Amino acid sequence: MAMMSMLIGTQTHPSVHIRATSLGLPLPNSRTTSKPKEKVVFVMGATGTGKTKLSVDLATRFNGEIISSDKMQVYEGLDIAANKITEEEMNDVPHYLIGILPSHADFTHADFCYMVNDKMDDIVARRRLPIIAGCSNSYIKALIEDEIYGFRSKYECCYLWVDVSMSVLCQVLSHRVDQMVEKGLVEEGRKMFKPNADYSKGVLRTIGGRELDHYFRVEASADDETRARLLKEALDEMRINSCKLARRQVEKILALKNDNGWNIHRLDATNVFPKRGKKSSKAWEELVLRPSMEIINQFLNN
Known part of the structure; x- marks a missing residue:
């Protein structure tokens, strides 16, 4: 399967900050208004719920680019087993962190967080909307919760959760x-x-x-x-x-919502999957896409 592998560039690390006073420079006015945070959208959900489709749908409507948060799709190989998005499915939307590492390489939470921060800087500098999509929730939690990466100080986050009842999923x-x-x-x-x-x-x-x-x-x-x-x-x-994995992923999302207090917007896609053809597309638009667009419009214009 032909895959688009987009390289991320040199991995960055926290820089060492030198006090202004040591250089004889004036300290910034403490009453100066801080710079507004940039916006980022997360598309979350268990495997097989339609996160990839939603992220592409939203990227095409909000001038977005997509960063994968799937710790298996970051590797080369097993494109089918890892259910990697195809070039056709990408619909000309730039995707990052897919197929960029050798199949045997180590890829840690820290690697993910540094790569995402590096790519985020590039995306927002071009005034595009970053959309982080995938089901490796422990990686997302590390990115948001670990203060060493400074993510929350730079970005305002909108969390969308595509959910499907476990019996249907x-x-x-x-x-x-x-x-x-x-x-x-x-x-x-x-x-x-x-x-x-x-x-x-x-x-x-x-x-x-x-x-x-x-x-x-x-x-x-x-x-x-x-x-x-x-x-x-x-x-x-x-x-x-696969079913066991989906259950664990949902449990982690619920923990982020209930224990960590993340404001996660749940989108129930259960009734999309039993339908076929135009009925399925209509249900997707009504139950998932349109509500997501309303949430993001309010988020971006807040």
Whole structure:
């Protein structure tokens, strides 16, 4: 799959500030009005809820650019398993932090926070709206809550949460596994497979890596019936683990809302997914897109 990999440039670190008095410079007037904060929109939600679609929809309407907050999509490889956005789906909207690291590299909370701050400076300097979209909520929490990055002092945040009832979402995720298989999930995984692979590091942590491991180990020596059974078991495990992941992601969002006091706007997209074609598009516009636009319009003009 052809992917747009946008490099972020030199990673920056907190600079050392020299006191004005040590240089003989006058101190700034303490009553001087502080510079207004720049605006940033976060699109949050569990895997499979439509965050990618909403972020692109909003970026095209509000002159935005998108920074991915998905810790698996930052790596090269496993594009299908990680459900990376395609160039067509990007709709000419610039995307960052997708496919920029080698598959085996370490990528920490600190790496994410420094990269985001660096890219944010570039986006707002060009008077574009930064939209941070993804489901790695622990990374987002570190960015906002850790004072070392100074994010809250520079930016005013608007949080949108695309939510889908878990019973419907698990069905969506199950169907998505079938779609991934049709796109070449198994072939993609086979190319990445190594007998001594470490599934605790890099892109191999993506759901689909560990689950398909046993199948790849025995497929060459197994008969057709055994291969079919093992593949079905691997895909069923992917479905189960995807649903478990979605539950954990929702729990983290609720914790940010209830325990950390984030003003998160919930958008219920449950009734979008059972519909098809034009009915689905209409439901998306009425239940998700239009309310999101109203929230952002009020946020930007406040």
